[in-house]
Amino acid sequence: MQSNGFVPQRTYSATKKIVFWSKVAILTLIVSYIIISLNRQEHDLRSVWAYWQAADWFSFSAFVLMLLTPLNWLLEALKWQILVRRVEPISLLEATQGVLAGLAMGFALPAQLGDTAGRLLSLRSDQRWQGIGAALVSGGMQFFAAVFFGTIALYFQLQSGVQDLSMAQWVLFYVLVALMGLAVLVAWQRHKLDGIQHTWFRRWEKYWAVASHYTVFELLLAFGAASLRYLTFSFQFYLALGIFGIHLPLRETATGIGLVYLGKTIIPAFNLLSDLGVREATSLYIFGQWQVPAPQILSATLTLWLFNILAPVFVGLFWVWKLKLSNN
Template sequence: MQSNGFVPQRTYSRTKKIVFWSKIGILTLIVSYIGITLNRQQHDLQSVFTYWKTANWLSIPALLLLLLTPANWLLEALKWKILVQRVEPITVKEATQGVLAGLAMGFALPAQLGDTAGRLLSLRSDQRWQGIGAALVSGGMQFLAAVFFGTIALFVQLQFETEAWPVAQGVLFWLLVLTMGLAVLAARQRHRLVHLPIRWLQRWEKYWSVASYYTTTELVLAFSAASLRYLTFSLQFYFALLIFGIQLPLRETATGIGLVYLGKTIIPAFNLLSDLGVREATSMWVFGQWQVPAPQILSATLTLWLFNILAPVLVGLFWVWKLKLSTN
């Protein structure tokens, strides 16, 4: 009788190919959209460099953008500290080191593998891999914060439509509401969901079972940290817009930022330089409805990426090196 062991391997290999080519397709569409938009407005990347050269980097918005960068990642570290304490009690400093190491490793590795590995390898406990559940909950909290505020932004946007809600946006709104409802239900049933009666999952249960032990207070605190972090990098986005002379009414600005981060959250990630390109394409599409020139919005989003991702990654490389030294 033919062995069944090869069937899952073929299925897994086929799934990996589908996911890979899907990501390549989405990446191609994003890059093409950015290129076509710039070409349609008769601008090129040289215009972006011109905006960078002429920007006032000593202005108050630029200084505030810089000062909020450590606050951004400190809030992420605080969220991680709250959740990982079920595996190993750590200080805020140790949590920050783990977060930055994970950010650096996640810069190149697929999905959230690098981010999770960096955080777990920074722990000292022999049971560090049980922190996978903590990492999943941490990422889930940030996802829900983006969905929550993005749903509000989408609702405000739809309220100002002159006609009936567009079908696609209306469907998206109710899907987001359903997603949040399911998330709340999953949180309430977390003790049951972790221990699913599925035999092939039970062998891995110990790695995420920590998620079932969180109290309601811990989950609320973690979501609060995620929400504060969301508001922090949203404020950074606002300052980046000001640096390059993009001044819209408050409603349009807040709605636009919320929709951009919503798009970045729900669009499948490819982890090419930490999703570089997703925010840019989404921003050009969202702010384009208010006739914001493409080079200006591209300059703002790339600046945000440099401050919030690239700079912390360079710091995180030091902690990745420390991880290597400590595991030899």
């Protein structure tokens, strides 16, 4: 039955408006920083394209970089398979389909909504919404891995004494250590989540309750998969740097990569083309301390985005279409 009257349009709350415009402001700052970095070194995007054309795409490094892309997402699928089996046992192929569908849907939808939706649609269980808890734990494991390795990189950065902002960096270091300690404590006391009687917690219990039932072995397996995936795309970053002629000592390279992914993890995501720009701006800032030319850094980071995000998204689009057909 249709209404003949006007339906009042839902307006954003003040909090949503603040969050939205904060993201717009940060995104503007990131894009501005990239442009300023290029102009400061008297380069433009044509320089980036020139490096792309000059790169040896038939080299062994380029071959390995491409080969590691499916391994990257296979490890993510393995992590998802380990965690979602508490809701519904699925094969590694089904887990991969759900992960790629989530990647494609997350390319446009806000926050982690698209990624979670794609994974849940791949499940056949009537209790698929309980998989939200599994998706949160999966994302939390990858977040923890990035913070863990990033904190180690930050420590080596502090020991090198390269930058003048050591006090602020030490504060960040101790904050990250405290957050990791808190995360471990929550994981250790996960079984007590069922005993929380607060109304707000009980209201959403069916979505996150699965997190309280994981064994230590399952959590360690999931963290192992997250760590291997982190090391995989970090090695891809190392290969991409070499392809575009960036050859720093191993310690500086590893530290820089760890700090880049730490920054990408803790900086708010915009999901504009899967947060394109955050990695680039962070890389320009981190590797700028070693006087690495901006076009080479941008060429390397855009290569990672093309191989690890854009290419799998096209595969994921097929599975999004399949999931829609099988669930209508």
